[in-house]
Amino acid sequence: MNQIILFLFTVCFAASDIWNIRLPSQTKLLQKLRENRNDRKLEDVNNSWETIRIHFEFLEPPPSDILQQTNTVLDIVKTFFGRHLLVKRQTGNLLWKSSYETDWGLLTIPVSLQKSYDADLVFFVTQENNEQVEYIARAAPVIFDETTGRPIFGIMQMNNYYMKEFQGTDAKFEAAVLIVLHESIHGLGFTDNLYSNYYNSTTNEKYNFTVYQRVNQQIDLPTPRLTQLAENHFGCSKLLGGTMEDQKGGGTAGSHLERSIFYNELMTGAMMTGNSLFTEFTFALLEDSGFYRVTKHVADVQLWGKDKGCDFYKNQCYSNLQYKEFCTDPYNENDESDDPLKHLSCSYTHTGIGVCLNDGLVECPYYYVIPDLDCRDADNYDETLFSGTNFHFGYDSMCLQGGFVSKTRAVYDIGYSCYKYSCDENYRLTIIVDGVEYDCSVGGSSPSYDTNKYKSGIICPDNPKDLCQSVSECPNQCNKKGYCLGGLCTCIAGYAGRACEKTCNTYRNGIECVETCPTNTFADDFTKYCIGCPANCDTCSAKDVCTLCEDSYQLVGGFCQPLPTYSLILVTSIIALFLAI
Numbered sequence: 001m002n003q004i005i006l007f008l009f010t011v012c013f014a015a016s017d018i019w020n021i022r023l024p025s026q027t028k029l030l031q032k033l034r035e036n037r038n039d040r041k042l043e044d045v046n047n048s049w050e051t052i053r054i055h056f057e058f059l060e061p062p063p064s065d066i067l068q069q070t071n072t073v074l075d076i077v078k079t080f081f082g083r084h085l086l087v088k089r090q091t092g093n094l095l096w097k098s099s100y101e102t103d104w105g106l107l108t109i110p111v112s113l114q115k116s117y118d119a120d121l122v123f124f125v126t127q128e129n130n131e132q133v134e135y136i137a138r139a140a141p142v143i144f145d146e147t148t149g150r151p152i153f154g155i156m157q158m159n160n161y162y163m164k165e166f167q168g169t170d171a172k173f174e175a176a177v178l179i180v181l182h183e184s185i186h187g188l189g190f191t192d193n194l195y196s197n198y199y200n201s202t203t204n205e206k207y208n209f210t211v212y213q214r215v216n217q218q219i220d221l222p223t224p225r226l227t228q229l230a231e232n233h234f235g236c237s238k239l240l241g242g243t244m245e246d247q248k249g250g251g252t253a254g255s256h257l258e259r260s261i262f263y264n265e266l267m268t269g270a271m272m273t274g275n276s277l278f279t280e281f282t283f284a285l286l287e288d289s290g291f292y293r294v295t296k297h298v299a300d301v302q303l304w305g306k307d308k309g310c311d312f313y314k315n316q317c318y319s320n321l322q323y324k325e326f327c328t329d330p331y332n333e334n335d336e337s338d339d340p341l342k343h344l345s346c347s348y349t350h351t352g353i354g355v356c357l358n359d360g361l362v363e364c365p366y367y368y369v370i371p372d373l374d375c376r377d378a379d380n381y382d383e384t385l386f387s388g389t390n391f392h393f394g395y396d397s398m399c400l401q402g403g404f405v406s407k408t409r410a411v412y413d414i415g416y417s418c419y420k421y422s423c424d425e426n427y428r429l430t431i432i433v434d435g436v437e438y439d440c441s442v443g444g445s446s447p448s449y450d451t452n453k454y455k456s457g458i459i460c461p462d463n464p465k466d467l468c469q470s471v472s473e474c475p476n477q478c479n480k481k482g483y484c485l486g487g488l489c490t491c492i493a494g495y496a497g498r499a500c501e502k503t504c505n506t507y508r509n510g511i512e513c514v515e516t517c518p519t520n521t522f523a524d525d526f527t528k529y530c531i532g533c534p535a536n537c538d539t540c541s542a543k544d545v546c547t548l549c550e551d552s553y554q555l556v557g558g559f560c561q562p563l564p565t566y567s568l569i570l571v572t573s574i575i576a577l578f579l580a581i
Contacts, residue, residue: 049086049544055119082527139183149197150291154187170477171377192254199290218246223288236310263304274351274369296532298486301470317364327356330365346399375418423468475499536560
């Protein structure tokens with residue numbers, strides 16, 4: 001068991017960093033864009049919003065042993081962003097101009113690739129196989145549209161020494177998709193040197209804000225959607241902005257969400273075992289850039305810090321309060337006498353059995369899921385360890401305190417278990433062990449069990465309803481043919497269904513295969529999906545023209561903008577007054 005724990009420290013710090021590239025031509029272009037946009041509107045940005053087309057161009061093909069997986073991962077990423085992001089397309093194709101810089105240090109664009117592309121963003125992809133470095137993959141935008149400042153060419157490097165580790169199970173494949181999604185978002189423009197180019201795409205005006213920098217060099221990004229979303233999620237008004245990471249130096253610090261605040265959000269600064277989430281925070285960042293608009297979707301639900309208030313957001317583990325998100329007794333890997341088994345618990349979201357530690361990104365320790373005890377990974381069942389425990393590993397498994405320990409045989413018992421679970425339409429949690437169902441709808445309860453068979457039972461999670469409401473799993477993590485967001489797979493072309501298990505040669509609407517797209521959706525030939533209305537829109541006349549917004553949103557320029565906080569308070573007060581009459 002100790003070997004399993006120690007393995008964690010050899011891989012968990014492999015950070016997915018962006019490149020911190022600053023060549024003179026890029027610096028001049030960024031400066032020119034800033035000067036041109038300081039005091040004017042982008043009057044010539046009048047094109048309609050279209051599905052984003054991303055293209056990955058290899059400088060050299062991937063090794064044969066990961067070629068198929070790499071190509072499938074990139075196809076999934078292209079389809080995912082095409083389904084969820086719109087971009088103002090300036091021309092039909094992207095044309096590489098002779099004035100563009102070709103030498104980017106670790107990567108030089110060959111003449112054969114300096115051509116026209118049927119795309120809105122092109123990544124030039126290179127690879128290495130290097131165990132001496134920490135990064136898994138890294139990416140950066142390098143060429144920008146001269147009108148909007150939107151990235152149009154980027155570079156990406158994959159370290160196949162680590163990428164090969166993500167072959168095998170559905171959960172490992174999903175992790176590979178998450179890595180490329182993460183890096184692609186940096187290439188889309190989530191990087192600190194572009195914040196000053198972000199603008200309001202409704203008014204075409206540059207934001208009038210200053211990125212707030214704290215004494216410890218940590219920054220808060222005050223873009224409107226990100227800030228309001230953080231205020232609503234954490235229950236804290238008047239935040240300075242979304243707090244960015246301050247650890248790991250250039251490439252990570254400033255260009256990722258702060259781990260201690262946003263936990264397993266996809267855009268925090270390092271690979272995290274267990275269920276990383278693509279939440280509304282990342283969608284808000286992309287839309288706040290002004291470069292993109294988001295289509296209707298269901299994002300993953302974040303529980304970390306929910307409604308914990310300003311104290312949690314600003315102080316985290318340094319608060320006088322003890323928040324369950326953090327642990328207080330971290331394992332000391334440098335102390336040979338310290339037993340890691342004494343520092344175990346379920347992770348905050350119950351996706352696996354974790355060890356209390358500081359992961360190098362945060363000073364606040366939390367229960368980091370041990371790779372071999374990630375309940376979601378079906379490959380983790382080890383007959384020599386778990387025989388007789390009734391452990392279950394897979395997309396439908398969660399961590400529970402305790403375990404059904406047999407009276408008649410010696411079994412592996414560390415005080416925590418991975419068991420199958422289900423949630424009904426009323427968000428009632430049921431644990432299923434050896435075909436027997438145990439009601440865990442009451443937080444902290446201990447369901448009765450067969451005392452003749454077992455010498456111990458389980459303790460239900462404190463927040464079973466919250467866990468059920470936040471479940472975003474897809475069967476078998478989309479069977480290596482898609483990416484699961486909010487419980488729905490985005491599948492590569494040719495597949496549909498809740499788990500991409502069905503063949504489909506026409507369009508996909510949600511999980512269904514359809515010949516024609518229904519009302520309020522629009523057929524897209526790039527993704528073969530029925531693209532929905534703009535995000536937070538009830539009805540629309542086009543994928544970029546909303547006609548009626550959801551509650552708490554207002555219609556501006558064909559899209560739905562969040563109502564200001566004071567407006568929400570006013571509306572709530574008016575409704576309360578009306579009901580009282």
